[in-house]
Amino acid sequence: MTHHILKATCQTVHLGGFSHQLKPVLTINPGDTIDVETYTGFYIYDKAPREFLTPEFLEICQYLPSEQKVSSGPHLLTGPIYIKDAVPGDVIEVNIEAIYPRLPIGFNAIYPEKGALNKRFSEHKLRFISLDLEKQIAEFPPNSGIQIPLKPFFGILGVATPENRSSVPPGNYGGNIDNKELQAGSRIFLPVFVPGALFSIGDGHSAQGDGEVDLTAIETSMNGRIKIQLHKALELTTPVAETPTDIMTMGFGQTLDAAFESALQQMINLLQHYVGLSAEEAYVLCSLAVNFRITQVVNLPQKGVHGMLSKAMLPRAIAL
Structure with missing residues (x-):
């Protein structure tokens, strides 16, 4: 297996969406690991304080080639990564081995006509929030004594499909899932829709509440290490993690x-397939023991819910 380093540059990032027409910036074998860089804040860089900016990020914001501006979404994504031997119908497994903010600052933004309470909070507001990377906390509001634990994750992990897609809504290809459970030590399984899968990653968040109600989390330029595996026999049509x-x-x-x-329904299907329960038994177990949580309510037109099944309850591990 090979270890790769994928830096975020004008040649290795794309803006706004997913496209099968993008040229891969890295080709890997299944089982390879990648140290990956991501940036966030493309559309607000000119309002950002100096500590939010790096020379590499400024170059991306000022000189990103037009052919790498895929759609109208605001997200900078690193990729796409081509996985050898991946074909439609396969599943890739992305192991998130490490995640860490690359800068001691992030931002939160409220935009008119967006967010869960967009009629009440209709004024555009942009806040930059300092991150204490040593203590792994952010204090908000400033000088309030309210300390938010940093729990970094990538909001976007997704693959290309035969149609170009905005980076805003999530779907069966993954994308802008904004699931705060996908921290270091987790893994996500994504169906493959085009040859090579064309996986992209970005939208780093240092902290987020379930729902992400004002539209954004603490949006943070983020680095991480991932390992990508390929599965030929898994029958998945939506992401599982x-x-x-x-x-x-x-x-x-x-x-x-x-x-x-x-x-x-996806949890019932999983319990049937991997645990051997009947559909009715799985339905009852979901009522007794599965926790369903709001993932996000702001990535329109798609809202998200995730179901959590504790592995400690099961008599044996599920072999995904």
Whole structure:
């Protein structure tokens, strides 16, 4: 297996979405590991304080080639990464081995007509929030004594599809999932839709509450180490994930009801396939022991719900 270093530059990032027409910036074998850099804040860099900016990030913001501006989404993504032998119908497994903010600062933004309470909070506000990387906390509001633990994760982990897509809504290809459970030590399984999968990553968050209600978390330029595996026999049509403590299914829909029903159905299917329960037994177990949580309500038109099944309850490990 080979270890790669993928830096974020004008040649290795793309803006706004996913596209099967993008040229891969890295080709790997299944099982390879990658140290990956990501940046965030493309559209607010000119309002940012000096500590938010690096020469590499400024170059991206000022000189990113037009052909790498895929769609209208605000996210800078590193990739796409081509996985050898991956074909439609396969599944890639992305192991998140390490995640850490690359700068001691992030931002939160409220935008008009966006967010869960966009009529009440309708004024554009941009806040830069300092990160104490030694103590792994952020204090907000400043000088309030309220300390938010840093729990970094990548908001976007996704693959390309035959259609170009905005980076804003999540879907069965992954994308802007914004699931705070996907921290270091977790892994996510994504269906493959185009040859090579064309995996991209970005949208670093240092801290986020379930729901991400004002539209953004502490948005942070983030580095990490990932390992990508390839599965030929897994029959998945939507993302599934595993944390150190839980198995997780994800549902997306234009309403929370639809997203919840999707996450519930995916959990029932998983329990049938991997644990050997009947559909009715799985349905009852979901009512007794599975925790369904709101992932995010702001990445329109798709809202997200995820179901968490504690691995400690199971008599044996699920072999995903």
